Amino acid sequence: MFHRVTSNLIVKPRVSSINFSRLRSAICDMSLEDAKRIAAYKAVDEYIKDGMVIGVGSGSTVVYAVDRIAERTKNENLKLQCIPTSFQARQLIVKHKLNLSDLEICPAIDVCIDGADEVDKNMTLIKGGGGCLLQEKIVASCANKMIIIADYTKNSRQLGDQYKKGIPIEVVPMAYAPIKHQIERQFGGELGLRMAIAKAGPVVTDNGNFILDWKNYKQDYDWAEINKSITLIPGVVETGLFVGMAKKVYFGLADGSVKEQV
């Protein structure tokens, strides 16, 4: 950076007092939130119809979808039944005074709208960044259509290109160590027990389980096969690999448009 020289004084330009990295991150955060919102609104407007049973996913992008569902429910007097995929989703449904239901009452879901941590070119997903993968997979498996909403950072060619926190695997607590060793031995990479932030010890899921995050895996795996093999290990409850489940993905882009992947 050049400085103005006045007499013998070096005067730093005022602009040097701006913290550019904070400014950049503020701008990026804003456009990322906008990207989530436009994807969520478009998906809700295109898929949610009066009388439907809907699956409500988890995460920060789903918050916008529920905002839109609530707005449309009020304006259009929609009659919807909402099945949550997590404690968070349940709270969102209750907060917006939407009809809360469950799989016992409504075992068949019309549309499930959920977020994702990464989406590859075949629409294989990594989910579970928020630790809700088990209920998310159960609810999605009951849905006629699973619709994904995400910002542009989730759009990937191969799993692992964008999302670096690993593939979540929900496990029964007593089995986490042998499962970790078996997956590392059989498939490579490293698995780490997900630790809580505002609590000492591991994250405990809504179902009372632990989460192992699998990093440094081979990126060109056949994910359907890997998913099958891992779920067969005793103590594994579910993986965050969603293979062949998503019907359509809406990516909110930084320029304000929405890209659709089918």
Ligand SMILES: O=C(CO)[C@H](O)[C@H](O)COP(=O)(O)O
């Ligand atoms: O799978 C999930 C939670 O278990 C979320 O859908 C995923 O983590 C995406 O979250 P966000 O919309 O906050 O990026």
